[in-house]
Amino acid sequence: MAHSGINVLFAGQNFSRLLGGLWISAKISIVALVIGILLGVLLGALRTVKNPLLRTILRLYLEFFRIVPTVVLLFLFYYILPKNFNVNLNAQAVAMLVFALWVAAEMSDIVRGALISVPQHQKEAGLAIGLNGPQLYRYVLLPQAVGLMIPATINLMTRVIKTTSLLLLISVMDVVNIGQQIIEANRQQYPDGAFWIYGLIFILYFLLCYPLSAWARRLEQRQNNNA
């Protein structure tokens, strides 16, 4: 009787429902990260270009997404903007869009920081052998910046995965949302069900995030060996 709450996890389809929720969280994170990182690299490169107007616009974009809390952004894109502009995206699409824009903003700063810390003489050497602007970025600056970007990027990835727990506010059936459904459905019968459900969710998030950290460590080591 002492640990009866664990029964909640395996009653009916509860376990597979939680995994289904985890898949939604993972899917949204992956799509947002792929789009966001690609866009972020582009924006980051543009931010090192010496054009005051472009720089100001990109800076404002970054500050907007960095300062405004993700919850507010989600509400803004899901409830407020559709009301005003008559566009209606479903909740998952909104989640992917908001997260991708957020990742792109944060990523642009990571990329910019990495690019400007590539030694100046590398750039000059590249120009000296006749590379043009895009070629300079493609062959000289970005490859050397990647190693510098990895720790912060992985950190951003795990943050995005963890932030998917906010998505229940805009009706996305993510793993936390389904966990709460299960807890409340069993509150009468198993008052300690919450402990087991949140325990399992903790493990699931860990399983999602830990491989990323391990991967980051390997990439960093490889980078160091190459250097």
Add this chain to the structure above:
Amino acid sequence: MKKRTRLIAAFLALVTLFGLFASFAQPAQAAETTSLSAIKKRGTIKIAVFGDLPPYGWVDKNGKRQGYDIALAKQVGKDLGVKVKYVQVNADSRVDALNSNKVDLVLANFTVTPERKQVISFAKAYMKVSIGVISPKSKPITKVSQLKGKDLIVNKGTTAEQYFTKNSKGATLQKYDSKTQQFNALKNGRAAALADDNSYLYAWVKNNPKYTVGIKHLGPNQYIAPGIKKGNTSLLKWTNKEITKLNNNGFFDKNYNQNLKPYFGSDVTAKDIVIK
């Protein structure tokens, strides 16, 4: 110094940008996408429901939605001849979900209040709740006059607290912070009775058979009704007709017996909850 002015300038630019957004923004045409004909054409009605409030709207272990509100939603879909798409919402996103056209109808234990009436429309109510008073079966309190000179437990922030604070009826109030605390206090004999929303009390008494809901209704009734976007008259009219029809054919009694009775126990009858 220069840096600071630039920062301020950037901030002002952002604010202006927002202002521009807001000024371009036109309120979406009300009822354009949620009107009755649009729903029928689409073949689905989007209904906001709770997923974590048994016995009104919850999800069973097989992932199926269950509850009093869900049964009503299913019936609405059936009578409209369209499929039902459930959108799970939280208490504080019910109004926004309607106003941003995310849903056509809210069936999520939605209590009618004057504040909400200003921003959305309510159809005919389908359920009523009010304040109830529980007391030990051995010393039952069945009339308000019996409370005179006795101690009464209430939970802070509830309608019961508001009601008795305004008019104590001669009782001394003991105010507690949580449901757990207030029920424990009653069990320990700290007071003669406890007042709270009657729907809570029915469910609690079911598990604590030594107590009884001596006073089932007190003060003004509060009504639970379907929420509809303001201006969506076609759906509002249809829903009103639907509620009347379901009332007449005994649907709500059946729904009560199926979904609420197992939670509320035999102390309560459909009459206490269902509106006639």
